[in-house]
Amino acid sequence: MRHLLAIVFVALFTDAAFAKIGFRQLLNFHPVAVQRGTQQTVNLRSNFTLDNTYAAFFDKPGIVMEFAETAPIAAPRKSRTHVGTPFRFNVKVPHSQPTGVYEVRVATQQAVSSISHLLVTDFPVVTESVDDNDKPSTAQSVPLPAAVCGVCDRDEDVDCFRFSGISGQQITAQVYAQRVTECIHTMVVKHPVYHMNPILTLLGPNGQVVAENDNFYGGDSFLSCDLPEDGDYVIRIRDVRYAGSEKFSYCVELSERPFLKTMFPLAVQSGESVDARPVGFGFPENPPPVKLTTDDRFVRYHTSEGPSNGVTLLSSPHPQYVFGSGSDTIDSAQTIIMPCGISGRIADSDTSQYFRFDAKTGDRFVFEIEANRHGLPLDGLLEVFDSNGKFLAEADDTAGSPYAGFWREKDPKLRFTAPADGKYYVAVRDSNGRGGEHFVYYLRAESDRPDFDLYGEYYYAMLAPGTRMLWFARINRLNGFDGPVQIGIDGLPKGVELTPATIPTGMSHCALILSAAEDAKISANLVRVFGKAHIRNAANEQNEIIRYGKVTCELQQGGGSAQLRWPCKTQVVGITQPLDLVRVDSSVDEITLEPGGQAEFSVRIDRQEGNSDPVTLAMRHMYYTNSCGDQLPPGVTLSADSKTQLKANETEAKFILEASADALPVSNLPIAVMARLYVTYNISTNYASTPISLTVRSKK
Numbered sequence: 001m002r003h004l005l006a007i008v009f010v011a012l013f014t015d016a017a018f019a020k021i022g023f024r025q026l027l028n029f030h031p032v033a034v035q036r037g038t039q040q041t042v043n044l045r046s047n048f049t050l051d052n053t054y055a056a057f058f059d060k061p062g063i064v065m066e067f068a069e070t071a072p073i074a075a076p077r078k079s080r081t082h083v084g085t086p087f088r089f090n091v092k093v094p095h096s097q098p099t100g101v102y103e104v105r106v107a108t109q110q111a112v113s114s115i116s117h118l119l120v121t122d123f124p125v126v127t128e129s130v131d132d133n134d135k136p137s138t139a140q141s142v143p144l145p146a147a148v149c150g151v152c153d154r155d156e157d158v159d160c161f162r163f164s165g166i167s168g169q170q171i172t173a174q175v176y177a178q179r180v181t182e183c184i185h186t187m188v189v190k191h192p193v194y195h196m197n198p199i200l201t202l203l204g205p206n207g208q209v210v211a212e213n214d215n216f217y218g219g220d221s222f223l224s225c226d227l228p229e230d231g232d233y234v235i236r237i238r239d240v241r242y243a244g245s246e247k248f249s250y251c252v253e254l255s256e257r258p259f260l261k262t263m264f265p266l267a268v269q270s271g272e273s274v275d276a277r278p279v280g281f282g283f284p285e286n287p288p289p290v291k292l293t294t295d296d297r298f299v300r301y302h303t304s305e306g307p308s309n310g311v312t313l314l315s316s317p318h319p320q321y322v323f324g325s326g327s328d329t330i331d332s333a334q335t336i337i338m339p340c341g342i343s344g345r346i347a348d349s350d351t352s353q354y355f356r357f358d359a360k361t362g363d364r365f366v367f368e369i370e371a372n373r374h375g376l377p378l379d380g381l382l383e384v385f386d387s388n389g390k391f392l393a394e395a396d397d398t399a400g401s402p403y404a405g406f407w408r409e410k411d412p413k414l415r416f417t418a419p420a421d422g423k424y425y426v427a428v429r430d431s432n433g434r435g436g437e438h439f440v441y442y443l444r445a446e447s448d449r450p451d452f453d454l455y456g457e458y459y460y461a462m463l464a465p466g467t468r469m470l471w472f473a474r475i476n477r478l479n480g481f482d483g484p485v486q487i488g489i490d491g492l493p494k495g496v497e498l499t500p501a502t503i504p505t506g507m508s509h510c511a512l513i514l515s516a517a518e519d520a521k522i523s524a525n526l527v528r529v530f531g532k533a534h535i536r537n538a539a540n541e542q543n544e545i546i547r548y549g550k551v552t553c554e555l556q557q558g559g560g561s562a563q564l565r566w567p568c569k570t571q572v573v574g575i576t577q578p579l580d581l582v583r584v585d586s587s588v589d590e591i592t593l594e595p596g597g598q599a600e601f602s603v604r605i606d607r608q609e610g611n612s613d614p615v616t617l618a619m620r621h622m623y624y625t626n627s628c629g630d631q632l633p634p635g636v637t638l639s640a641d642s643k644t645q646l647k648a649n650e651t652e653a654k655f656i657l658e659a660s661a662d663a664l665p666v667s668n669l670p671i672a673v674m675a676r677l678y679v680t681y682n683i684s685t686n687y688a689s690t691p692i693s694l695t696v697r698s699k700k
Contacts, residue, residue: 020613021579022679023460024048024106024113025077025185027084028249031127031149032180033119037095040125041068044104044116045084047186049075052109056089057526059103059569063120064092067106077680080188080556083246093120098298099310101179105460105572107524112460112574115183115553119176119251121147122309134158136203136234144171145255152196152237154244160236163254165227170282172259173200173235174222177250183568185683186556189245195219196248199240205231214240217375224259224281258282260301260308262376263292265322265343266442267314270294274320278308279440312374314442316341324440327353330389333425338365339446344428346378346439352429354385355445359418364448364479367395367426371441372410378439381431382414387423392416396431409567415448415478449537450481456529456549457621457629461573462685463496463516468584470674470688471512472621472629473529473549475503483533487512491527493575495520499670499691503531506664511631513672513691516575524574565628579685580613582606584675586689593636593659593696603673603689604652612648616676616684617655631671633696635663657694665698 025047034040044050051072056065068088075085099120106113126142128150133140139160142148150159165171177196181187187194199214200221210233216222227233237252263276275289278301292299294315300307318339325347327334333354336342344353359365369380384393395414418424428443453476461469473487487501487510499513512529529549534542552565583606591599603617619638621629632638639656646653655673673689 020677020679020685021111021462022048022683022685023462024050024108024111025084025683026104026106026113026116027184027186028181028247029116029118030086030151030249031125031251032117032176032249033121033125033147033149033251034091034093035123035125035147036093036097036099036120039090039092041088041090042118043086044089044106045086046075046113047077047082047084048111049073049085050087050106050108053087053106054109054522055107055524057105057107057524057570057572058118060098062094062097063102063118065104066090080186080680081190081245091118101176103183103568103570105526105570107572107574109522110577111462112524112572112576114185114460115568115570117180117183119147119180121251121253123147123253123255125149128159133160136160136162136207136236139234142254145253145257148252148254150237150250150252151246152239152244152248152250153246156242157244158236158238160234161252161254162232162234164231165233166230167227169227169256170224170258171202171227171233171254171256172222172224172281173202173252173254174217175200175220175237175250175252177248178219179217180249180251181247183553183555183566185554187247188556189243189247193241193243193245196243196245196250197240198237198250200252201236203234203236205229205233257306258301258303258308260311261438262311262374262440263299263301263313264324264345264440265320266370266374266440267316267320267341267343268292268294269320269341270315270317272320276313279438280308314341314370316444318446323353327355330354330385330425336445342443342445344441344443345437346428346430346435346441347437349435350433351435352383352427354425354427355443356423356425357445358422359424360421361418363418365416365418366413366444366446366448367416368413368444369411369428369441370444376438376440377434378441379410379431379434380412380441381429382412383427383429384414384416385425385427389425392419392424448479450535451478451545452476452481452485452531452533452547453478454485454529454531454547454549456551456571458686459551459553459568459571461514462576462579463514463520463573464576464579465495465516465520466518466583467516467579467581468672468688468690469514469686470672471514471529472509472631473501473503473512473531474509474629475531477508481533481535482506483535486532488530488532489527490530491525493520493523493525493573495523495575496573501670504666504669507633507666509630510669511671513670513688514573520575522575522577524572527571527573529571578608579687580608580611580677581615581675581687582608584673584687584689586673586692588692589690590693591657591695593657593663593694595659595663595697595699596661598639598656598658600654600656601692602652602654603675605646605675607651613677614648615646616678617644617646617653618674618676619671621674632657633664633666633669633694635660636694636696659696661699663696666694666696669694
């Protein structure tokens with residue numbers, strides 16, 4: 001579902017057509033936080049101009065962000081380490097808005113943007129002053145509570161903030177630094193410095209260290225302690241390497257309120273209620289439970305000191321088990337009946353929790369832990385044992401994508417097929433042997449079946465009226481599923497169409513060819529790639545299942561061309577003013593290949609007046625030697641005799657497709673040639689040719 005949160009049209013200035021039009025490369029906000037229930041002006045930096053921004057999008061609805069500049073501002077991209085040019089936006093956050101980090105995208109009349117992040121906080125926002133606050137003696141005074149927003153803007157920068165405290169007062173402080181920059185395309189400072197790596201230190205009235213923390217939420221710091229005496233305290237933040245950059249925006253949430261990490265149990269069954277207790281800091285030793293239902297999706301715990309921060313309550317249609325302790329040996333394992341959910345806790349170091357289940361030969365099961373994704377410390381490890389305690393299978397980190405060079409998810413997922421009738425045990429533990437009150441988790445345990453995961457590539461598309469762009473989809477087939485999967489895109493702007501696409505039996509990928517009508521109007525939407533298939537269940541009934549794509553964005557890392565892909569929540573499609581290429585045409589609209597045969601055709605480009613940049617042509621999306629997207633069937637390749645580079649004065653290229661003797665037969669598979677015009681060595685504007693219907697004949 002898309003969320004168009006604000007549209008503001010800016011006066012008559014429009015970008016003139018110019019060469020090398022790329023997506024708007026957003027960097028950081030300052031301040032990086034806005035208090036819910038307030039309106040605030042913020043600066044959003046960009047490596048390209050944000051003139052004529054008319055829309056802003058967030059990954060969840062509610063926030064309104066409007067472009068506040070009234071005159072054009074040039075924003076040349078000076079270098080990959082440059083912090084960019086600031087543009088003002090007015091942000092309005094409803095009082096009911098859940099707190100947390102939100103992905104932000106914008107659309108201008110000329111382009112759509114990459115991702116930045118904005119934090120919604122409970123506390124009044126205090127911006128770091130321009131005065132020197134490098135030492136405790138010159139620390140900036142702040143109230144409690146506060147969301148202190150600053151920048152460690154230079155090497156060896158240390159920021160200090162002073163507040164008054166009393167003996168026994170419990171203080172919590174957490175940094176948002178990496179969490180508000182994790183999807184920003186370029187955070188390069190200098191190799192190997194990329195993101196800020198903050199460390200928090202609390203100094204007492206006598207200047208001694210009261211508490212210190214590094215790396216709590218990933219690389220972000222968190223500390224909680226009881227103040228030992230009355231007096232002035234200083235919270236100090238710096239990069240642990242003493243690195244600095246204007247890209248190093250942060251927010252320190254500083255509070256004397258109780259801090260909630262999660263509720264236990266973590267989930268409730270649909271239509272039921274559960275008595276839940278808080279897990280966190282600053283709560284009574286045995287806090288009274290509160291009754292929660294599936295209507296309570298964003299939960300706070302109220303104490304005499306005031307309400308805590310909010311956390312998400314999970315919900316499930318399946319029965320729920322709760323094991324806050326016990327079940328920590330095979331002999332004491334609790335029996336579960338699937339499908340179900342389990343709220344558990346690894347209470348002590350070097351221990352596990354075991355759950356017993358019955359299975360018959362060939363029964364399939366899927367187990368998945370949720371902990372790290374919710375900010376909980378458990379680095380989960382799943383193990384399966386037979387009735388004699390013999391180890392059978394395990395899962396640690398889960399691969400985030402079938403492509404090379406992608407991230408791995410800390411929460412494991414294990415698929416298991418029972419080799420014989422009998423009793424089995426699934427065990428949960430921390431992969432580093434840790435445990436404690438906060439090492440809680442949610443375990444999803446269900447019967448498995450033929451299925452698929454879907455991965456989408458790209459996370460943005462720009463189409464001028466009459467042009468096309470190429471995305472890719474890939475599926476990971478599971479448990480023997482080999483049927484066709486129809487791929488679609490929800491939420492496309494009016495005037496944009498997707499050429500019907502189905503991944504056939506025997507394939508795992510396809511092209512997604514987006515086309516903008518000649519009369520399409522400038523607009524943009526958030527969209528979602530989905531896959532739809534009909535799969536038989538255990539009762540041999542055919543059910544339709546829908547899976548939404550796991551999408552990644554490009555991150556430029558330190559070290560020149562180093563780049564990785566990172567999970568993101570938003571995809572955006574925008575119709576823009578004319579781009580660098582006016583058309584990309586194929587000389588054919590149908591190709592039929594015999595086994596061992598070839599087909600030759602030509603590709604022609606029409607350039608925008610004044611454009612003379614090189615254009616790369618391809619059938620796959622490659623980043624150096626890594627494939628990030630494919631569309632040709634197995635056994636069909638692009639011949640080395642094809643021309644894949646067009647120079648400034650060239651507009652036409654010869655392409656040759658070759659089929660091996662055992663190429664997969666397909667019928668009327670839509671494909672297109674990708675044309676890429678690079679803005680920098682790793683930013684390109686991508687175009688697609690007119691669609692080609694590909695048929696590969698089977699062996700006679």
